[in-house]
Amino acid sequence: MVEKEYRHIGKSYLRKEGQEKVTGQAMYIHDLELPGMLHAKLLHSPHARAKILSIDTSKAKALPGVKAVLVGEDAPYLVGLYMIDKRIIARDEVRYQGEVVAAVAAIDEVTAEKAVSLIEVEYEVLPAVHTIDEALEGKILVHEDINDLDYMKGVFFPQPDSNIASWNTTKKGDIEKGFAEADLIVENEFTLPAVAHAPMETHVSVAQADPYSNKLKVWSSSQSPFTLRDMLAKAFNIPRKDIEVVIPYIGGGFGGKAGIHIEPLVAVLSKAAKGRPVKLKMTREEEFNQLPTRAGMRGRIKTGVKKNGKITAFQAYYDWDSGAYADYGVNVGKTAVYSGGGGYEIENAEIHSRTLYTNKVFSTAYRGFGHLETHWSVERQMDIIAQKLGMDPFELRMKNILKPGSRTLSGEVIYQHTGSPSECLEAVAKEIGWTGYQTKEERLEQFKTGKVRGKGIALLQKAPAMPTNTSTGAIMQMDEDGGVKLMIGAVDMGQGVNTAMAQIAAEELDIPVEKVEVSWEINSDKHPYDWNTVASKYTLMGGNAVKKAAQDMLRQMKEVAAQVFRAHIEELAHKDGYIYHIKHPDKKIPYNKLSRGYVFENGNAIGGPLISHGVYTASGLTNLDPETGEGLPALAWTFGAHGVEIEVDVETGEITVLKMASAFDAGKVINKKLVDGQVIGGVLQGIGSAILEGYKFSSDGTLLNPSFTDNKIPTAKDAPLEVVPIYIENEQVDGPYGARGVAEHPMISVPSAVGNALYDATGINFHSLPLSPENVALRIAENK
Amino acid sequence: MCGEHGNNCFVHVDSGLPPVGLKCVVNGEEIQACVDPTMTLLNFLRNELKLFGTKEGCGEGECGACTIIMNGETVNSCIILAVEADGAEILTVEGLAKDGELSILQQEFIKMDALQCGFCTPGMLMSARALLDRNPNPSEEEIKEALAGNFCRCTGYIPIIDAVKSAAKREREELK
């Protein structure tokens, strides 16, 4: 393949905002202060499920400095992305321990906290739904009004009189025939607990709501300026034009800050406090206990295979312990029906994905969007099948892997330009020196030393989970220096979109990258629309929009230059900041001379300020068929694989990740340094899910670990000794320069790879996460 | 204003108890203030001195986002009372760059892409700064030990460890 020469694409430029962040200048909502600003504090339910019999706020209201005290009755608004099921303050009934029962705004945090402590609530504790099985049983309904809830029809399928917020299905081929043809049928159950996103900046918002009109301004640590505006408009039934959402630097999101969370609550508090701005900064405990998580999940998988390893049938029940409200949870569940078989060609498949209501803190999007969970099941299952067939798990995967001509679960055809999972798998297998499982004898020999090593591989795939009409826009303006101000609607949370978009703009315009400034602090009044900064879709979509904006700007410049040169526009080209005539290259005008229109020597002017825009809308996507799951859900598939080598202390159960090789078919890497950052960071988040993290609940549904004391995330000492990012570049035909997204993918299948390596090391198959010292050591001791 | 200390003094009346006098040096600047006895040092720096570089990630000594250098050593400012800083010399992220120029450590953080969202960065820089002050040539293990009290959810730490290594090398070469 001939490599195209680019001026900026593929170069590791340093992130644009680095200096502000290392000097403490970067401003987050966390740091925002406004004149007259009040501070909010919340009262939370101590019970998983209870009737609210009475709330007495009189003492709180009487406390000097308190400006507003609200309970459910004062805020009768329902919100929800797909199921309109959540009140911004609980009313009549609480559905999880941690749910907001009352809110206070006061002159400072201490006063607000004091006021909260003075609110008296009487509850009648009710039996609650704690587990997946209890949810499926449906004896107790988390939402007794489930039949009346409004929801997105045709995409989600809530079941009447049940706890099933959505039941999505795939039916491909003939599953019974598939199992009948199989030489071997393997059935397994895999589970993983809910985990926290744990962004270092907790959720925080400031809102100012005009008490005399619909005007509302919200500053939020959010990934979703426009979805947030949309949801606020729907919740309050006010026009979108009256809502302004501002998002400066945000201290991490990982999906947990997508959609709508504390913002409407802060808005009603501001309105109640006569329009004074109100700030609500969640404590770390609230971040764990009140704000959503990644759902716990149980996958029951049944696979039929031929002796030669060919999969003949795949059946899965994915049941999501999704907590009290649907939020993004139902959409996470939906991904399982088109991606829950992994990166393999499966002719006969049946998948049921059920997002369940339980009386626990609810779930939402989290990096990987359901894929870490389903891949934990699928990729472990592949290894177990290989063991039963006596086959190398690498060979088994290669036998079934998606390749040009294969069809995905939803029936989409794979081409070379879709990307190559096999190249990824081969690359990581090579990097870690994969030669198949070690033998029993080798294992026993290692056991004598007390430390055993093992290697594991796992495949992964993900496409953005987004509405079929997802779109984005970019606006570009040129200044008198020939510098470019670029406005986009995506939030740079550190993933580096602003730097990458500057590279794309500079590439198209052929100017130094320093000449492009992407405007920080997204403001929904000023910045162009973008659906949501989620789903790893922005490089492709935003990149195309920026490219088009640049091309539109070039066209505008050429139109003016054509008049100046009295030439046809087709005879003009651009290079290095100039528009020139292709036949007479010395005839050229620098961009800056065109930025405010061109002025002739006699003073005549033509053209005008250079303002351009570009938009991009996903095209050709379809909703999935409700019965069969057929359709075109994927803007672009990104495939990848991990290969890992671990060492296990057989007595303490501690796992050390010695090396992680991670390969992704990125299409085209726009900025290697930034993508490396996504890979290394994502891998460690995956390791957190693999060996450490997880919510623990008491038998009455109380969250037992709502703090970093007992809900740890990996530290510097827990990082793998080595991470090797590998990029495969099969260009995406509709991606900018061939690029596709890779931001979420590094996390997916990390637990599966570690679990597989753990089998290689110990000869034991693990089915549940986390692979904590405790869980590992006790299983090894049992198997002695 | 506080009658006792005059115009330089910030009065904060959280607890309604009499404010306590506090003198300290922050990033080279002498500070005189009266603070509520229940106020944390972190809140003093942020809410009173308006030094917002130092962050709060947990308020419980776990995450290190609030790490500052007090009398030459790193501390979690979220679990120290402001009044405990009486007489102390304090360095925060705002004090790292000198004369409008980034310190070597800051430069290396940028160069190695040791930050993404940036929220952990101020605390991380302070832990790294104190490490290099007491040990100009730290091993990888020593770097990890010194940084383990600073959580970062974005970077996976490896680029941070690399940045500290290369800053150590440059400091040894350039700051002789």
Next chain:
Amino acid sequence: MLSKFDYYKPKSIKEALDYLDNNDETRILAGGTDLMILLRRNAITCKHILDIKAIPEIQRFDYKNGEGLYIGAGVNVNQIVDSEIIEEKYPALHQAAASLASYQLRNRATLVGNICNASPGGDLPPVLLVYDAEVHIIGPEGEKMVNIKDFFLGVKKTILKDNEIVLGVLLPDVEEGDNSVYLKQSRLKGHDLATVGVAARRNNENKISLAIAAVAPIPLKLTELEDVINEKGLSNDLPDWVEGEIKKYISPISDVRSSKEYRIHISGVLAKRALQTLIEKEVN
């Protein structure tokens, strides 16, 4: 934080004791790494904070031949980690201190605060137990030395009265050939509380002492087990034997940090490894 307190920082012991006598609901503040968390979570409330860090006597930190090691209440855990004499003479104390929390937290946390807080899982008490340390307490009635094994009463409970202050801790001197080790199991490699922590010591007369954290409401000295071990005498089989035997002497609970089963399992593993270290030393 709902507590409203004032702040007092005495410069002498007398001032401190007087203050305690005259002010109910006072909390002593050393490093604050336990106290501030409890206050922030409103797990406790108080009206007065007595910051003892300006009292000269509590800065005492010395080792005297024949007398032992004195660690004042103002000495922070990193000072202990950095002390060469401790690393040499009381290695388990060095190891336990180095395993406690994060670097920046250790710059504030004190050894005395760690014992006064009386958390069942504290890292330093097991070490003090195997060294038979004495807690130096002062109150209105004067000074006293209390053996560390009599100091703890229950979870977060000690024999200290509201008007008493711990001035420091004395670890008796050790003879040539004395050796010790502290092993801790946590949920991750980064800073964490102990799932179980085991301190083991072998003195110059080859007597073994064992103490363990996080398996009972108070840090436990396994006196009965020690007796059996010392009767058996040291041998290469001892560590493996203790791994199984220790399970008879502890009855941990399950909590958010660990199941009972793992605590029992890992207690055996750590005790075995600790003894292996101590016995190997001799072979080499």
